[in-house]
Amino acid sequence: MPRPDDCSAAFRALRRALLSRRLAAVGGLLRVELLAIGALTGAFIAWQARLPLDHLAHDAGPWAAVRALALLLGACALAGGVLAGARHRRRLAGGAPELPWLALPVAATALARHLAWESGLHALWTAVPAVALLAAALGLVPAWALALLAAGAAAALAGCARLGCALAWALAVRRLPEGPGEPLRRLLSAAMLRGRAARLPTPRWTGSTWRALLDKDLRLSWRPTPARGPAVTWLAITVLAAAVWLAPVERPLAGMLSAALVLAAAAALGDWLLALACCDPFAALRGLPLGPRAVWGARATWVAAGALATAALLALAARGLDSGARATFLVWCAGATLAVGLLAVHYGMTLFPRGAAARRLFGLMLGLALAASLMIPLFGWLVLLAALVHSARRLPRWWRLEEREC
Amino acid sequence: MLRVEGLTRRYGDLLALDRVSLEVRPGEIVGLLGANGAGKSTLLRTAAGLQAPDAGSVTVAGVDLARDPREAARRLGYAAEEPSFYDELSADEHLAFVSAVRGLAPEDGRAHARRLLELLELAGRADEPVRRFSHGMCKKLSFAAAVLHEPPVLLCDEALEGFDVAAALAAKQELRRLAAAGCAVLFASHITETVERLCDRAVILHRGRNARTLDRMAWGAPATGLSPLEREFLAVARST
Incomplete structure (x- = not known):
């Protein structure tokens, strides 16, 4: 029997299955529509960014354009981190949908990593403007610099998403009252009990x-x-x-x-x-x-x-x-x-x-x-x-x- | 009357229903038996209009479900296996909403709801948000919402599962009362004992096919009255 903390292979398989299922759940036409909207949004951003980058490269040299591009990509990564963090905060506060996890003999650290991965996926939305910005710089900066920037942007996005989730976790745990047991288990259980309402008012019976x-x-x-x-x-x-x-x-x-x-x-x-x-x-x-x-x-x-x-x-x-x-x-x-x-x-x-x-x-x-x-x-x-x-x-x-x- | 003809439904490669035909006449309670995955819930969800069949037709009290789904839904009650509600509304509010959408007069809706909530022993918690309900209580509320308008056709998917003994007995009496008033009831269950006691006929589904239809005569006289365990339970429940 595998140990509770030895379930990384199972989680990897679960993530692969989740990704493929979610992709399959988006219908063919909707997929085309989403791709078209993404492409149009990206094209617009690239069009808006191309002119200032061109001016910069022409007036101050390609390295100035590289610096500006790096800053913009950094901003995209930060925005991705904020998105992932906000999502993770909501997930940890929501509790109830994640509760069944607690019945499994899964180590809290592995479960926390999995939940953070789920939230981190939301950071991918900022990949659209990031790719558009890189496309806008094609021909304006050296190709190897562009490749380095792309790799750096991907790493920064992943890092910011992790940082956002870590911050959300720290914020959620800070508010958690002292008690026995692992923080994640207490956090998810507490979320279920929050907001229990009193008795509700009498309904309005209508025929309309x-x-x-x-x-x-x-x-x-x-x-x-x-x-x-x-x-x-x-x-x-x-x-x-x-x-x-x-x-x-x-x-x-x-x-x-x-x-x-x-x-x-x-x-x-x-x-x-x-x-x-x-x-x-x-x-x-x-x-x-x-x-x-x-x-x-x-x-x-x-x-x-x-x-x-x-x-x-x-x-x-x-x-x-x-x-x-x-x-x-x-x-x-x-x-x-x-x-x-x-x-x-x-x-x-x-x-x-x-x-x-x-x-x-x-x-x-x-x-x-x-x-x-x-x-x-x-x-x-x-x-x-x-x-x-x-x-x-x-x-x-x-x-x-x-x-x-x- | 409920008439299902040649109903076929696929989930990808899986053939969940394979040309299933059956009929439930007014005043009749027909049990739908089958193993897990036999297609009972698929049949009921399709008959309730929650999913479209790949082939075949469903007629609800003379109305073709595909042609006039709204009118068919008006004549139908459906107690789901996994009921879902507005979690932040109370049972009272939920029934008030269902009553209005079903076009019941406010006084009638209120009176029916009160009677059903008392019958199913939910009246004491009818003003609490549904999210605080246990699974059994959710099933009771689903049953109440399904029979609130006294429909001519009723579909019950494992409807009594999770009910306590007293509520289960009351719900069975309510089903018999509805049937006596002319309601056609299709009652899916995997518990043969419930079907034996409650139903006039039984249809056995196997791998999406209508494998056999049995009349009550086939399983002999139904057990009447309460079992010793039910009697003991009720004695305890009523004493407190």
Whole structure:
């Protein structure tokens, strides 16, 4: 029988199996779409970075470009470390999904390494800009320097991911009360016991499906679920977008800041709606006579309410603007909130119950729209509307959806 | 009535269901027996519309599941083997949500839910978040949600597994009451004793195929009343 601390081969096999299963779980078309979005995002970054690097190489020599590139790659690695650390912190705080591990005769150190590996995978998202930056420097710096930079960036990314996870671990353990047993076991067990709520209020019995859906969404957003964070974020950013108009800054700057914050708030609204979709248990929901119209209607009601609330708040805050400019600004803000919110509703429904995939696609699509608008003004709107129409056409697939693992 | 015709379902290379046909008439409780992996849960999940068949059809109380899944879901109750809920809602809130989506009048929904929660001995904890429930309590809640609207067709996947003795007896009585009212019940289990006592017919699935259909006459008169162990358990449970 293998010793508990002698299970590295089993964990290696598990990691290989997990990677191949996750890759297989992404459908063929979705894989192509993700690759295309990744390639377009990478191409945009490369295009944006190429010109400054070229200037630098031309004016100050190739070594200046190498230094700048090294700094940028370092920033990517750091961002990867932050992503991995944040994910690891959530994983350790979540506890419950990892609890079955505790029943196995596995050494805590091996289990901790495995959990850190899982979290560290999130750092790979920053590989996209890193590769794009390296591609942007092709021909501007010596090839051997580029190869060294690529190797260094990979090592830095791996190192930062480990560092991020180690920091998350240290933070989690620091808060852990003293007690017998290994810290990891106590940490995961304690996470299960946290947040035990008192008795809940009496439900509202209604005969309307929409009211029941809206009521359920409100309750889930109020309680400690994954939907609460994005809901609070959305409210906070929306208030901030209005507060900018009251700050002592010039109107054009206030308008620009407010518009940027409205976009961020719309993204948070979308994230909240996707988090709500993630809370829906597939078997419980699909066994009910709930059609796509009812689900879409309830979620779209939140989007419309969000757009109206944003417009109303901004209308109050931006009273200093002349009426024409104010109307244009309000229509733009409400339109952006509607489009972004509805896109999230569509992805939440058409990819249900694969919430993680829906969130990734939503984030990538928003990034793409933003990049498109930076390249060609207002082009992002076209990208956003195209995505909206494309996802709306897939809504009737609601009845064909099945529960598949991500 | 539930009619399943030529149902076939594959998971990659594995043929989970191979042209399975069966019929459950109104007022009948049909047991679905089979070893682990025989295809019982796949059959029930497919009949409940949770996954699409590769071939074949399911008719729920006269409605083709593929043509009108919403209407079929309206006429169907499904108690899953591994139930899932909104963890942060209470049992009361969950049943209120199910009642509204199923179009029950608020007063009817509330009354049915109260009766079922008391029947299954969940009423005392109906206002606690579901995440605090044990597996057995989750199964009871799943059963209550499935029968809340008194459906014409009921699918039970190992529905009584995890129930305590008193709740299991109450749930069996509830199933008999529903059947007497005209409900067609398909009851999957791997426990032959439960099927013997509860069901009018039994279908045995083997490697995804309908291997045999048996009438109650085939296994003789059903055991009636309580077993000595059940009697002892109930005596203790009722004394406290």
